[in-house]
Amino acid sequence: MAKDENGIDIDYVANLARISLTDEEKERFSGQLGDVLEYIEKLNTVDVSGVEPTAHAFPLENVWREDTAEPGFSVETALQNAPASRRNMVVVPKVVE
């Protein structure tokens, strides 16, 4: 369950979002987001029976292109913003033991 009496189970949601929060942040965000959620509750007064959801303002169809190679970034360009790289690869902490 993601909801406690204040509105949001902040630990559960922060874990899903992969953000570590300080205790101070947890307390502050819980209160503030509680206010926002309370405001949003107003939507429950709207009758949406038979209404289709809108994901985009204009109807979109999938767009295809020919599967042909086009010029892309060089390895140097692709890695220029990497926090750590070695031998044309991004260095990351060990994922498997």
Next chain:
Amino acid sequence: MAETLYYRTASELSRELESKKITSEEIVRSVIERTKAVDGSVGAFISFDEDDALARAKASDERRSRGRELGPLDGIPIGIKDILAVEGQPLTCASRMLGKFVSPYDATAIRKLKENGAVIWGRLNMDEFAMGSSTENSSVKTTVNPWNTDCIPGGSSGGSAACVAAGEAPLSLGSDTGGSIRQPAALCGVVGMKPTYGLVSRYGLVAFASSLDQIGPFAHTVEDAALLLQAIAGHDDRDSTSFKTDIPDYRKEIEKKRGPWKLGIPKEYFGEGLDPEVRKAVQAAVEFYRSEGCEIVDVSLPHTEHAVGVYYIIATAEASSNLARYDGVRYTHRSPEAVDAIDLYFKSRAEGFGPEVKRRVILGTYVLSSGYYDAYYLKAQKVRTLIRGDFLKAFNEVDALLTPTTPSPAFRKGEKTDDPLQMYLSDTYTIGANLAGIPGISIPCGFSESGLPIGLQILGRPFHEGDLFAIANTFEQAHHYHAKHPELK
């Protein structure tokens, strides 16, 4: 002469370049000097590259001397919100997360500006990742309102609005997800337009809420805004949501379309919470259009009261997904404290994101989480359908809608920073256009007694930007608010 150039409109500068009365180098030097003189107090720029701008100006003058100029924007400096990719330039989104990022490519809008010979001028401050309404969420610096430096410039494109108002660039680009162009334009007394969703390619615009984001122009005048939109509009293979549609010549539309128009006044935009001075200024604008022979009709957009709620579900949901890419792995801030791969995500994001971004990612994650998706996200998408339907129904009857852009003039720094909900409610009148995908423009329509600008918002049919420019231009030509500038030290 150089000292007076920086407040000229882009159209005037363009004509003077064409008649060889001035050079692009003179314009750019004037803008650079102005920026150095006032930006210490305005704070519009995160960074600028003087050498690059001067090199582009000289190249423009060179082209022109050989009769090879590239169009009306050739040689005109344009400020860029720090959310658009310019090859070889930093792109921070005013976030520590992208503190060291340098763009490896040009956004499509930037590529088009370069193809038009424009001089890319500086990186403009904003709320972090475009999340905010006051530019106070920037992790880099504070931008103030040039009309009153105790007040906020609006946001999220606060730097883009302030730099035009302060004469630091005649034109700038911003992005608008829930009002982030129109709201700061109104509060800083300049023209700002959010085009129809799909008119301008979003390729190279850092994504906040992909179904709502649009790039658009800031300018002193309606004609200038049209000039800038002209250059960046059009289909792009690199943005599958960009629309295949013919782009009219907007300046010809302004010439050609003289009205009278049938204009709707949505009663929901004039209710509780509207500042009396804003109400008065907007009502005076309505009376102006009536005196011009326009038919003024009362209309209703009954689902308006739900727009803010729908927006903060859809925008945060999309943001929580879009911002998942900032993981500390490939091109962002990486926490030096991380002990393993998963910890790297948690700590890099905790260190890289500021409070408002964290708040919105948490809210967006929550509304998409198992058990809540139907109650929040799906419900919001359905109410979005109703909101869009309200607008389309109104446009069966009227050519455009007249509303205030914001409920009040610029508020004071710090006034709403501890109360996100109050901050969110300052977008009440602008959010509907993003949810419906329709275009909107804000133009100056007066000043409060304390000397703060007030904005008139005109909302129109999808892909009818030409109508909005023409309607806005009629007002501007009769009032000349754009000729007033703030006094800055």
